[in-house]
Amino acid sequence: MSGSDDKTIQFRPPDNKIPGVSETFGERLRRRRQELNDAETPPALTWQSKARNLSAIVVESPHASASIARKSAEAARALEGVACVLFASDLPPFQNALGAEYSSEPLLAEDEVHFRGQPAAIIVATDLATCQRAASLIEIDYHVTPGILTLDHAITMSSYHGEPKTCERGDATRAINQSARKLRGSLSIAPQQTCLEGGTKITVRPWQDGKGLNIHASCLLPTAVRSAVAKTTDVPESNIHIEPVDLPGPIGSLETEPVRLASLAAHAVKRCGSSVTLHVTSPHSPLAGGTRHRTKAQYEVGFEEDGTINGVKVDLILEGGWYAADSENAIDRALLHADSVYDFPNLSIVARLCQTNHIVSSSLPAEGAAQGAWAAEEVIQRVAEATNLSSRKIREKNFYAEEGELKTTPYGQPIDTKAISRVWNKALDRSKFRERAEAVTEWNRKNACYKRGIAAIPIKFGIGDPRSDRNAAAAVVQILADGSVIVRVGLVNTNDGLDAQIREEVACLLGVEEEAIRVILNDFDALPRATSIIGTDASGLILRALEDACGRLTKRLREVAFQLFAARGQTEIEMEAIRFSRGAVGTDSTGNAPLHFKEVIEGALRKRVSLIENGYHRTPNLWWDPELGAGWPFSSFTYAAAVAEIELDAFTGEIQILRIDIAHEGSPSSKQEDRDFAQLMRAFTLGAGWMLSEDTPDPENEHGDHCPIEERIPGFADAPFQIVTDRLRPLGSPSTMPGDPCAEAPVLLAVSLREALLEALRSFGFNTDLNIDLPLPATPP
DSSP states (O other): OOGGGOOOOOOOOTTSOOTTOOOOHHHHHHHHHHHHHGGGOOOOOOHHHHHOEEEEEEEEOSOSSEEEEEEEOHHHHHSTTEEEEEOGGGSOTTOSSOOGGGTTOOSSOSSEEOSTTOEEEEEEESSHHHHHHHHHHOEEEEEEOOOOOSHHHHHHTTOEEEEEEEEEESOHHHHHHTSSEEEEEEEEEOOOEEEOTTOEEEEEEEETTTTEEEEEEOOSOHHHHHHHHHHHHTOOGGGEEEEEOOOSSTTSSOSSHHHHHHHHHHHHHHHHSSEEEEEEOOTTOGGGEEEOOOEEEEEEEEEOTTSOEEEEEEEEEEEOOSSOTTHHHHHHHHHHTTTTTBOOSEEEEEEEEEOOSSOOOOOOTTTTHHHHHHHHHHHHHHHHHHHTOOHHHHHHHHBOOSSSSOOBOTTSOBOOHHHHHHHHHHHHHHHTHHHHHHHHHHHHHHOSSEEEEEEEEEEEEEESOSSGGGSEEEEEEEEOTTSOEEEEEOSOOOSSSHHHHHHHHHHHHHTOOGGGEEEEOSOOSSSSOOOOSSSSOHHHHHHHHHHHHHHHHHHHHHHHHHHHHHHTTOTTOOGGGOEEETTEEEOGGGTTOOEEHHHHHHHHHHTTOOOEEEEEEEOTTOEEETTTTEEEOOSEEEEEEEEEEEEEETTTOOEEEEEEEEEEEOOSSGGGHHHHHHHHHHHHHHHHHHHHTOOOOOTTOTTOOOOGGGSOOOOGGGSOSEEEEEEEOOOSOGGGOOSOTTSSTHHHHTHHHHHHHHHHHHTTSSOTTOOOOOOSSOOOO
8 A cells, every 4th residue: 555545534632522423542543543454454364374484675765864755656566476565654553663762763764764774665575586676666756855974064063862961070171271281182983883794684473373473583682672573563572472593792683673673574474464584685784784883072181291181071972873772872881981091180071962864773892982981092192192201101190090099980980990000010011011112113213114013001891781770680590300400591692602601600509510501591481581792791690690599599409408417317417507519418517428419309399399490680779860970880890901012014004913912800700711712802803893994984975885794804814913811800899790891891902003003103204293193993095
């Protein structure tokens, strides 16, 4: 049905009575829905329709900003093999939206499009080729309007999402004015893009005789997909079963786009009564990839000749696209990391989110945090240039110092100053930074065609999500009759070794062998909500939820064991002293006569003791008030430092990473060193690609076809010649130690490569004090 053929019936508000008819608002709403669906009633679910598996594609807008004058799908609907074509007007009332948590973004464009790639229609047919032929027959007349495509344009037009967010300490303006020297500058950070190789495919099937839906999708947050589909299709969430695909890593999928695509596919299933597989095959489609937030940082700093910084003002401007979606979280994280590891006594941070005619949907690690921390590093670098001092000395002079009173961030959360000094000194000592810096200077003096640079960078990274509701996890632990254990976790399987970490933890808590434990990830029927793997300490939350569940189980089993010992005449045993270890249950006093774990389980079954337990953990006392610019948004901080040495070819611009030294706080368990190392290198490589090679297209080119898989992304030739890492056991209380300290923070360490590149570039000229405006990323020609 085309938009022009739709018979529009006036919808009256509740206070307007229909003459001669007495009906409630709910009755009128149901009648309206029925009238809209009379022209094309969904077919009854039969065994023939169940056997069909239809294909679907999305018709995307080719323009960044336009109004829609006319839509027609008559020719497409007449094509043989086409099951249906849906425009926004064909969806039931109030179901053309992703929901309030996604800025009320429409599923299908109605009268306007606001970014290139915005869905305008969905085509369902017998196969993909028929869908593509039908797409060429759809007629949509666009009246193109000028769009806001750059940050500078958005700033000029005052195009923003919401009000600015601020965080302050002291009086930055006064401190800058009273300083001996001052300077201003800016840093532009281009976005990093991710493109899912092979495209995106989501399959939705009718379930429970058409009353429910089964969703097979690749997604980071499956329960968000389930909730959105339930809202947009008016199907109870209990009747929606989701089967997430195992991911090759945390950047193997997206967070927002699967929600949109699954909702569209669900509407197609409701209309056709058959299984539908929605394809996004073009790597150039914005729906098949994610984009970090383009950032512009403007700063003003006042300092003394010795490099002491008195005051800093930073304005962070992030591109939020047309619909803010998860961008509010990114701007919060940028604001919260803009002090980095530096104790600026007077600091003012202002962050704003620009509204542009783009789609910004990032599901990449350290989003927002990297942009904020790198702005602070740019300030340090420029002060070093102005004072003709080394950036290492400027950093050390402005660290959060160990002596004196308790140090806190500008928003009031305490900082472990000893941890900063520990990782910094460890990285410098292990890398022999001072000796190598002198050797690099000597190398550059003798070589005209190749230049080297070396730099050291410290970072702190907040563990957790400023949205406190996301810092929670659930798990189910079930002990079977033979003493084996099944663990169900509400987390997407990213194949990063988390299941091994869970087995180790449960084996330690229950005192059983790891081989007897089976871990089931991707189980979202038994657990109501998934834990996000991006932006949260997912492993730490899961491990504490398991500790909660296993603690209750062992408490019950300890009572059973106490009774079994008493039945054997061992009445001197205290129940609190009973321990579970390596399949045995007993105390130090039981000597060589402990109980076998299986005996205790058999006794528990005879006594009808429950052997299944739900565990739940939420990080306590988290809060963040953007209006006050104060709070305790993170469960803890993780600290790290990196020393990078690079070599630059003067003729080709090729950059080779010679050596990387990293000192990073690792997991509390020494058994997880391999997983820590894998996460560390994955995140650092991601940051290195963003820093040195992954160029992005001109934002003003709205029709530019660009995909990261077609550009220069890091490969084996870009790997460092030498990598030295130290994973230090974190300081502080075990209850606050993160389970995934190396998952995202190393992205921030990649800025050490940029600092080293700046040092190499300066050595080409006679004036080593030359100020160089190095783009980010610094992609070679």
